[in-house]
Amino acid sequence: MPNIYQPNLMTIKKVINETPDTKTFHLVFQDEELQENFEFETGQFGEYSCFGAGESTFCIASSPTRKGHIECCFRKTGKVTNALFELSEGDTIGFRGPFGNTFPIEEWEGKNVIFVGGGIALPPLRSVIWNLLDLRDKYKDISIVYGARSVADLVYKQEIAEWEARDDVNMVKTVDPGGETDDWDGYVGFVPHILENDFKPDPENTVVVVCGPPIMIKFTFEALERLGFKQDQLITTLENRMKCGLGKCGRCNIGSTYVCIDGPVFKAAEIDLLPPEY
Amino acid sequence: MRTATLQKNDLDRVIDLLSQADYRVIAPQNQPRLDGPDSIDVAVFKEIQSGDSHNIGEGLSTTGIKPFLFPKDEPLFAYENRGKKVVLTEVSLDFPKTVILGVRPCDVASVSSLDAVFSDKNAGFNDELFTKRLEKTTFVSYSCTEPDVSCFCTSVGLAPDSDKGSDLHMTELPDGTLHVEVKTKAGEKIAAVIDALLSGDGDAVARQQAGVAAAEKITRLRDSAPILPWLQDLGNFGDEMWQRLGEKCLGCGACTFECPTCHCFDIVDENSGNKGYRVKFWDSCQFDHFTLHASGHNTRNSQFERYRNRFNCKFKIYEDVFGEKGCVGCGRCIRGCPVNLDITEYMAEVAHKAAIPNAMSADPDFE
Numbered sequence: 001m002p003n004i005y006q007p008n009l010m011t012i013k014k015v016i017n018e019t020p021d022t023k024t025f026h027l028v029f030q031d032e033e034l035q036e037n038f039e040f041e042t043g044q045f046g047e048y049s050c051f052g053a054g055e056s057t058f059c060i061a062s063s064p065t066r067k068g069h070i071e072c073c074f075r076k077t078g079k080v081t082n083a084l085f086e087l088s089e090g091d092t093i094g095f096r097g098p099f100g101n102t103f104p105i106e107e108w109e110g111k112n113v114i115f116v117g118g119g120i121a122l123p124p125l126r127s128v129i130w131n132l133l134d135l136r137d138k139y140k141d142i143s144i145v146y147g148a149r150s151v152a153d154l155v156y157k158q159e160i161a162e163w164e165a166r167d168d169v170n171m172v173k174t175v176d177p178g179g180e181t182d183d184w185d186g187y188v189g190f191v192p193h194i195l196e197n198d199f200k201p202d203p204e205n206t207v208v209v210v211c212g213p214p215i216m217i218k219f220t221f222e223a224l225e226r227l228g229f230k231q232d233q234l235i236t237t238l239e240n241r242m243k244c245g246l247g248k249c250g251r252c253n254i255g256s257t258y259v260c261i262d263g264p265v266f267k268a269a270e271i272d273l274l275p276p277e278y
Numbered sequence: 279m280r281t282a283t284l285q286k287n288d289l290d291r292v293i294d295l296l297s298q299a300d301y302r303v304i305a306p307q308n309q310p311r312l313d314g315p316d317s318i319d320v321a322v323f324k325e326i327q328s329g330d331s332h333n334i335g336e337g338l339s340t341t342g343i344k345p346f347l348f349p350k351d352e353p354l355f356a357y358e359n360r361g362k363k364v365v366l367t368e369v370s371l372d373f374p375k376t377v378i379l380g381v382r383p384c385d386v387a388s389v390s391s392l393d394a395v396f397s398d399k400n401a402g403f404n405d406e407l408f409t410k411r412l413e414k415t416t417f418v419s420y421s422c423t424e425p426d427v428s429c430f431c432t433s434v435g436l437a438p439d440s441d442k443g444s445d446l447h448m449t450e451l452p453d454g455t456l457h458v459e460v461k462t463k464a465g466e467k468i469a470a471v472i473d474a475l476l477s478g479d480g481d482a483v484a485r486q487q488a489g490v491a492a493a494e495k496i497t498r499l500r501d502s503a504p505i506l507p508w509l510q511d512l513g514n515f516g517d518e519m520w521q522r523l524g525e526k527c528l529g530c531g532a533c534t535f536e537c538p539t540c541h542c543f544d545i546v547d548e549n550s551g552n553k554g555y556r557v558k559f560w561d562s563c564q565f566d567h568f569t570l571h572a573s574g575h576n577t578r579n580s581q582f583e584r585y586r587n588r589f590n591c592k593f594k595i596y597e598d599v600f601g602e603k604g605c606v607g608c609g610r611c612i613r614g615c616p617v618n619l620d621i622t623e624y625m626a627e628v629a630h631k632a633a634i635p636n637a638m639s640a641d642p643d644f645e
């Protein structure tokens with residue numbers, strides 16, 4: 001048995017250019033038995049590596065209900081993501097995972113679920129969105145509020161169109177002021193503002209899942225609390241810097257909480273008990 | 279378990295016998311700190327051969343035994359890029375049978391703090407690079423009789439003569455003989471190898487007295503346990519003391535590299551052409567890039583926040599997560615800090631803030 005730091009090899013089956021600096025990979029394990037038996041749950045993440053450059057942490061962006069391959073989506077921001085960005089179909093990458101906890105989707109059954117995402121933070125939501133849509137009968141209204149800096153920065157454009165076209169999904173999209181194009185048919189404004197002033201969700205029997213940069217999470221939670229949401233209705237994922245994913249390398253902690261093993265999914269009430277280091 | 283007497287000058291013979299019994303023997307040895315005539319010798323744990331001189335029982339080693347369980351850098355596997363394919367080669371997990379001789383009580387106690395992180399007790403993930411080394415390692419510990427001014431093992435539930443984590447423990451008595459206590463099965467094996475050098479069943483009373491006499495020489499904070507509730511109160515995370523005491527920290531990381539319990543590491547590819555190794559190597563929460571996100575956001579953006587993390591790691595996070603302290607009071611972070619940042623000063627400050635009576639040191643410097 002290889003040690004816990006040695007990844008499994010995966011082949012890139014497909015590359016999707018999401019934005020000028022963001023890509024999605026479709027990945028399958030080279031080991032057939034692992035490919036057959038691999039399981040994960042929505043919300044979990046992995047360590048993806050380009051050999052020679054190193055490892056980087058992203059969530060698994062596909063839904064566990066969709067077998068056959070897993071997906072990751074990343075923006076090029078550093079050495080590893082730049083190297084991954086250069087890879088093409090047929091190339092090999094390394095994968096360790098799945099790691100971390102999961103979205104408590106059973107707890108949400110019979111409820112309205114609102115997904116709120118900003119920028120590149122749509123991938124963790126995409127996994128859980130498709131998971132719920134594939135189990136559509138178990139949930140009441142499903143809404144997606146997604147915003148990015150500009151139209152060019154929106155990821156999953158094709159899927160956004162797909163969600164808009166469905167009559168069992170309420171799709172709300174927005175770009176920051178100045179980021180709109182002439183033919184933009186969504187809102188213009190920051191996500192928390194659109195949420196509070198335009199979308200105005202009813203807290204009754206509803207949970208909200210928020211993903212985005214820490215500052216966006218903070219403002220979105222505040223806006224939702226002003227709308228009457230209680231902390232136990234609000235859920236997010238945190239993205240502290242990680243290396244090992246195993247609770248050992250010591251860098252992802254927020255006080256005594258290790259995002260890689262205790263998270264990445266947290267309720268607002270849990271976050272309130274953490275020191276402000278996220 | 280067995281107790282016995284060993285003559286101190288038979289330690290050379292102990293090394294001979296253990297080497298003959300196919301143990302790799304690690305012991306503290308003097309090594310010049312610098313090149314050139316002005317260098318002073320410092321004690322360092324190194325592999326020792328029969329006939330080499332050692333300084334077991336003399337002074338404190340600058341670096342501990344951590345590198346023999348968790349090396350400063352080590353390959354995790356080798357990779358080779360072959361076009362679209364990659365070939366990975368595992369590293370060997372077959373480690374040599376080792377005995378670490380003359381390890382101080384604080385250092386041998388620190389192994390449990392490392393094991394808490396690297397073994398499968400932590401989230402079920404077993405880092406065999408550590409645990410398989412540990413399985414192959416036997417610890418022969420040696421009580422301190424002359425604690426250094428920076429030592430504070432007695433503040434963290436240990437003592438200059440404690441045997442926590444030890445397989446075979448030795449205490450030097452005033453008459454120059456060593457009182458030997460076998461603690462575990464692995465220690466029994468060592469005792470069997472050196473049986474010819476052991477006599478009688480030792481002097482338990484003199485051994486006890488030696489421990490008490492050594493503990494009395496420690497002048498720092500008495501007991502750190504009462505500071506935990508204050509640290510666990512989230513309202514104190516923003517206390518002014520963190521910035522005030524932490525401002526002088528340079529972020530050099532010396533405290534973490536010399537610390538026997540610090541376990542943080544980075545994982546990096548060392549590449550040459552189309553192949554290389556993925557390597558795990560020591561990192562430090564004192565470095566500014568440690569928590570830097572790809573987005574530029576840094577969760578611990580200033581140096582005092584990084585030292586606050588270090589202090590909390592030792593006295594709160596370890597308690598919360600593993601139910602034990604992350605500090606064994608060895609004092610290395612105090613001795614090694616270029617700006618004299620003193621972890622016991624933080625402990626005393628917290629004790630003061632929490633109004634804990636009698637927690638302060640008798641040493642006026644720490645009142």
Ligand code: SF4
Binds near residue numbers: 536538540608609611
């Ligand atoms: S924190 Fe300092 S005193 Fe405590 S174990 Fe580490 S180096 Fe030793």
Ligand code: SF4
Binds near residue numbers: 541
């Ligand atoms: S003090 Fe810092 S470097 Fe040492 S174990 Fe704790 S987090 Fe890691």
Ligand code: SF4
Binds near residue numbers: 619
């Ligand atoms: S406390 Fe001292 S040794 Fe540690 S990082 Fe700061 S300056 Fe360096």
Ligand code: FES
Binds near residue numbers: 242243248253
């Ligand atoms: S990523 Fe290494 S401890 Fe969490």
